[in-house]
Amino acid sequence: MSGFDGNESEMERFHRLSDQEAEAILDGTAPKSALGDYLARLRSAESVDETTATAHIAAATGAVRLAPAPGRVSRRYRWRRRTVFGSFITAIVAKVLAASVALAAVTGGVGAVANSAAPGDPLYKVDAFMERVGLFDGGTQERLQEAKRLVSRNQVSEGLELAGNAIGELRDGYGPAAAALEQAAVQVQTRTQTSEQYRDDLTEMLRIMTRQMEQQQVNQVNETADQVRQTTREMVNQPTEAPDSTSTTMVPSTTAPGSGDGYHGGDDSGGQGGSGDAGGGGH
Amino acid sequence: MIGPGFDSVLDAARAGAEWAWSALYRDLAGQVLGYLRAQGAAEPEDRLGDVFLQLARNISTFAGDEAAFRSWVFMVAHHRVIDERRRRSRRREHPTGDDRELEEAAPPAPAADEQALSNLTTDSVYSLLEGLSDAQRDVLSLRIIAGMTIPEIAVILRKRPGAVKALQRRGLDTLRREMGVPL
Numbered sequence: 001m002s003g004f005d006g007n008e009s010e011m012e013r014f015h016r017l018s019d020q021e022a023e024a025i026l027d028g029t030a031p032k033s034a035l036g037d038y039l040a041r042l043r044s045a046e047s048v049d050e051t052t053a054t055a056h057i058a059a060a061t062g063a064v065r066l067a068p069a070p071g072r073v074s075r076r077y078r079w080r081r082r083t084v085f086g087s088f089i090t091a092i093v094a095k096v097l098a099a100s101v102a103l104a105a106v107t108g109g110v111g112a113v114a115n116s117a118a119p120g121d122p123l124y125k126v127d128a129f130m131e132r133v134g135l136f137d138g139g140t141q142e143r144l145q146e147a148k149r150l151v152s153r154n155q156v157s158e159g160l161e162l163a164g165n166a167i168g169e170l171r172d173g174y175g176p177a178a179a180a181l182e183q184a185a186v187q188v189q190t191r192t193q194t195s196e197q198y199r200d201d202l203t204e205m206l207r208i209m210t211r212q213m214e215q216q217q218v219n220q221v222n223e224t225a226d227q228v229r230q231t232t233r234e235m236v237n238q239p240t241e242a243p244d245s246t247s248t249t250m251v252p253s254t255t256a257p258g259s260g261d262g263y264h265g266g267d268d269s270g271g272q273g274g275s276g277d278a279g280g281g282g283h
Numbered sequence: 284m285i286g287p288g289f290d291s292v293l294d295a296a297r298a299g300a301e302w303a304w305s306a307l308y309r310d311l312a313g314q315v316l317g318y319l320r321a322q323g324a325a326e327p328e329d330r331l332g333d334v335f336l337q338l339a340r341n342i343s344t345f346a347g348d349e350a351a352f353r354s355w356v357f358m359v360a361h362h363r364v365i366d367e368r369r370r371r372s373r374r375r376e377h378p379t380g381d382d383r384e385l386e387e388a389a390p391p392a393p394a395a396d397e398q399a400l401s402n403l404t405t406d407s408v409y410s411l412l413e414g415l416s417d418a419q420r421d422v423l424s425l426r427i428i429a430g431m432t433i434p435e436i437a438v439i440l441r442k443r444p445g446a447v448k449a450l451q452r453r454g455l456d457t458l459r460r461e462m463g464v465p466l
Contacts, residue, residue, distance in 0.1 A: 016452070016456055017456055017459075018452070019448050019452055022448075022451055022452040022455050025455060026426060026427065026451070026455075035455070035458060035459055035462060038411070038462065039427050042317070042409075042427050046313045046314075046317040046320060047313055048312045048313060048328070052328050052331075052332075053308060053309070053312065055332070056308060056312070056331065056335050057301065057305050057308050057335075059332060059335070059336055059339075060335040060339035061299055061300070061301040061304045061339070062339075063340050064296070064297070064298075064299035064304075064339045064340075065299040
């Protein structure tokens with residue numbers, strides 16, 4: 001049963017502890033030993049960094065205030081009900097931002113505050129945590145903003161994946177968009193460098209998609225996502241960096257007449273309906 | 284320890300007072316984080332946040348003194364560890380640290396003198412615990428890092444106190460052997 005079976009030399013070196021000896025080691029009354037020192041190291045408490053602590057305390061406080069009164073508790077209570085507590089949450093955001101100031105100063109990013117942090121930013125984990133518990137109005141819009149920022153930083157695959165995940169969680173008719181973005185992310189996975197022109201095109205498409213999301217233009221979102229997919233396919237088919245002549249076809253052809261933010265890419269598939277192979281197009 | 288003022292802190296925490304949650308968090312978060320790290324949690328800070336969220340959600344149902352509260356905190360933390368362990372075992376990432384596997388897989392470390400011990404990084408401090416079985420690690424982490432007593436641990440782990448004592452003893456034996464340091 002123990003780890004000492006069948007090894008004579010080991011048994012000679014070690015004798016099994018009695019309960020009394022074990023207790024003495026654990027309560028520190030045994031003679032000083034390396035094991036005792038090791039346990040003391042283990043015992044010394046971890047410290048939690050101030051930003052994380054502030055976020056956790058704020059989240060816990062918020063959770064109490066958001067929780068339904070005992071007695072009429074639905075165990076399936078949804079965290080994302082937060083409208084009534086807008087002002088309280090604003091206070092939480094303010095606190096986390098305040099705690100972020102020092103960190104932001106260190107990292108040099110005035111904009112590096114929790115609620116707008118992208119993956120890889122020091123505060124992203126705090127942001128993600130707060131979003132997960134529903135204390136920041138994160139949601140799809142914000143994650144698309146993060147995605148846009150990642151793409152513009154040349155983390156194209158990560159950005160598109162993030163956008164796909166964000167949209168994929170919505171479900172209501174956005175399946176094609178999620179699938180197209182996921183395909184796009186996979187397509188560019190092996191690309192470490194992409195031309196600035198492509199990145200600009202993709203960030204513009206993500207910007208347009210965000211606006212379309214706001215207006216719940218489901219079909220347009222799906223179309224724009226398909227444009228993203230086509231753009232990335234074209235990009236990876238380029239032997240090196242995309243020459244300017246091809247990239248011009250992908251620049252959004254100004255703001256579309258009449259229909260606000262619909263992304264009407266200037267390529268020859270036209271702006272209608274997108275192509276049919278966008279991963280489950282007729283959803 | 285918060286001490287004599289604990290009851291009023293608890294009342295205020297139930298009412299959603301931020302100062303009270305701050306007091307509870309600052310009293311316990313370091314140990315909970317240490318416990319989660321010792322148990323090899325993948326995202327210990329996130330799990331720490333989860334623990335305090337769950338405490339906050341259920342604080343209205345808690346009744347008891349400070350010792351009971353601490354036990355509850357580590358019970359919640361332990362349940363998060365169990366959840367993660369289940370997910371991992373489904374993925375079969377690593378074999379669990381059964382004693383016999385340990386025998387085969389991990390030869391005793393070279394004798395570690397005290398200087399070497401004091402130079403251990405945080406990660407390597409916890410890495411010695413990887414050689415323990417899950418049950419041994421549960422007991423020793425709760426005993427050493429959380430400062431729980433044998434009866435408290437028995438309640439959290441749903442074991443008899445005698446079984447907890449035996450796991451504690453065998454866990455220490457394993458650690459000594461891993462360190463190559465006789466008593």
